[in-house]
Amino acid sequence: MKKDSKRLRFVRARVCAGASSTAECALTVCDGRIEAIDRAAGLGTVDVDFGGRLVIPGAMDGHVHFDEPGFTHRETFATGTIAAAAGGVTTVIDMPCTSMPPVTDVASLDRKLKVIAPKASVDFALWAGVRGNDFALDHVRRSLQMLYSYGVRSIKTYLVSGMPTFEDLTRLQLEEVMRIAADIGLTVGVHAEDKRAVLEGVEREMHSGDREGPLAYARSRNAEAEAKGIATCIELAEKTGARVHIVHMACAEGVRLLRAARARGVSVTAETCPHFLAFTIDDFVRMGSLLKTAPVVKSAADRDALWEGVADGTIDMVATDHAPAQWPQEKQTGSIWTDYGGVPGVELLLPFLLSEGVAKGRIDLQRAIELVCAAPARIHGLESRKGGLQPGMDGDFVAIDPEQKWTVQADKLLTRQKYTPFEGMELTGMVMRTFVRGTEVFERSRGMLGAPVGQLVRPDHDSAA
Ligand SMILES: [Zn+2]
Numbered sequence: 001m002k003k004d005s006k007r008l009r010f011v012r013a014r015v016c017a018g019a020s021s022t023a024e025c026a027l028t029v030c031d032g033r034i035e036a037i038d039r040a041a042g043l044g045t046v047d048v049d050f051g052g053r054l055v056i057p058g059a060m061d062g063h064v065h066f067d068e069p070g071f072t073h074r075e076t077f078a079t080g081t082i083a084a085a086a087g088g089v090t091t092v093i094d095m096p097c098t099s100m101p102p103v104t105d106v107a108s109l110d111r112k113l114k115v116i117a118p119k120a121s122v123d124f125a126l127w128a129g130v131r132g133n134d135f136a137l138d139h140v141r142r143s144l145q146m147l148y149s150y151g152v153r154s155i156k157t158y159l160v161s162g163m164p165t166f167e168d169l170t171r172l173q174l175e176e177v178m179r180i181a182a183d184i185g186l187t188v189g190v191h192a193e194d195k196r197a198v199l200e201g202v203e204r205e206m207h208s209g210d211r212e213g214p215l216a217y218a219r220s221r222n223a224e225a226e227a228k229g230i231a232t233c234i235e236l237a238e239k240t241g242a243r244v245h246i247v248h249m250a251c252a253e254g255v256r257l258l259r260a261a262r263a264r265g266v267s268v269t270a271e272t273c274p275h276f277l278a279f280t281i282d283d284f285v286r287m288g289s290l291l292k293t294a295p296v297v298k299s300a301a302d303r304d305a306l307w308e309g310v311a312d313g314t315i316d317m318v319a320t321d322h323a324p325a326q327w328p329q330e331k332q333t334g335s336i337w338t339d340y341g342g343v344p345g346v347e348l349l350l351p352f353l354l355s356e357g358v359a360k361g362r363i364d365l366q367r368a369i370e371l372v373c374a375a376p377a378r379i380h381g382l383e384s385r386k387g388g389l390q391p392g393m394d395g396d397f398v399a400i401d402p403e404q405k406w407t408v409q410a411d412k413l414l415t416r417q418k419y420t421p422f423e424g425m426e427l428t429g430m431v432m433r434t435f436v437r438g439t440e441v442f443e444r445s446r447g448m449l450g451a452p453v454g455q456l457v458r459p460d461h462d463s464a465a
């Protein structure tokens with residue numbers, strides 16, 4: 001250890017990190033990394049006495065749209081990461097498609113980093129992406145190789161996209177991208193709804209009797225359209241050998257397809273989101289555009305199948321797809337078809353799982369930690385530093401009160417946009433204190449603490465460091 005190293009002592013923490021017990025122990029963090037976890041209180045000064053509080057690894061939200069640079073009227077990296085810290089999320093992975101220019105090569109990634117890095121209150125990694133605009137295979141291969149060297153491990157693609165700045169890929173293009181990604185070692189995230197099914201659905205519903213209702217929008221992107229997209233991804237994963245990750249999965253058939261693919265040994269993982277686990281089409285009809293997302297929430301049977309997948313391991317992880325609209329105008333354009341699709345979520349990821357998952361007995365705390373800590377870290381290649389509390393890993397942890405009841409109020413949330421479909425929901429389980437690499441960044445009664453400390457996380461090649 002260097003002579004001027006900074007060592008911090010955290011005592012009387014009931015640490016729960018995967019398989020470990022919840023007996024009280026002491027954590028030592030040296031230069032931001034866990035040095036030791038031991039039962040004895042140990043010698044030396046005490047920096048933080050948790051007084052027996054439950055302490056878990058900081059959560060990772062593997063799917064956020066913080067919109068900067070380019071769309072900061074919706075969210076900013078500053079407000080997004082502040083909301084993350086308040087929700088016990090110590091690492092976010094930001095999407096490439098909702099910033100300008102989109103992150104498709106090292107130059108655009110560098111430009112984004114310069115803008116966002118000074119503002120980050122929690123650690124972050126970046127997805128890169130491959131879009132249909134000006135698609136050229138040689139350029140894609142070169143860009144992805146360079147991005148990999150830079151530390152990027154996941155790339156986002158679309159089977160159907162509504163964004164002119166980030167167009168979808170054809171099936172053939174996606175297959176080529178997967179072959180390249182398999183060579184390089186990148187995970188290919190896919191927005192998996194079948195384009196043809198969605199376009200036909202939109203055309204059909206635009207001419208239906210209730211074409212302005214949420215139901216028309218929901219029918220245009222139904223479970224069959226999603227399942228077809230997921231089936232395509234699985235088929236291409238099997239064909240190319242790429243590691244494929246289905247983002248924001250929302251239907252029961254997806255869970256069944258995934259289970260069968262895994263049984264055949266196909267390298268495919270999936271995430272779902274709190275809104276798909278919480279709401280159904282009835283809620284969408286009641287709330288309208290407030291709950292408009294793509295994919296859209298589905299039936300109670302779909303929701304129950306997602307919970308089943310979350311509990312039995314078929315669904316690997318939960319992420320929020322945090323994608324706020326400028327509220328209220330972008331959600332009240334006068335038509336369900338042009339209202340912005342997306343909801344904020346990063347601040348509620350961990351409390352939602354603690355409440356609706358753990359407190360309601362659908363999953364245990366270990367499984368919740370796997371879903372929002374270990375699994376996303378593994379899928380995004382950051383497992384040597386994030387997602388657990390073993391010696392050598394970053395000292396990211398959260399003190400929680402699993403019994404504290406509270407009611408979600410949009411105007412109390414720290415995200416830039418003050419709306420949420422979870423408004424009024426009573427949750428059991430509250431984030432009390434959040435630490436990033438040993439530094440306390442959020443405390444429930446005092447709010448955000450100190451200047452932003454977030455850093456870009458790169459996969460750790462040098463595990464002896
Ligand atoms: Zn998204």
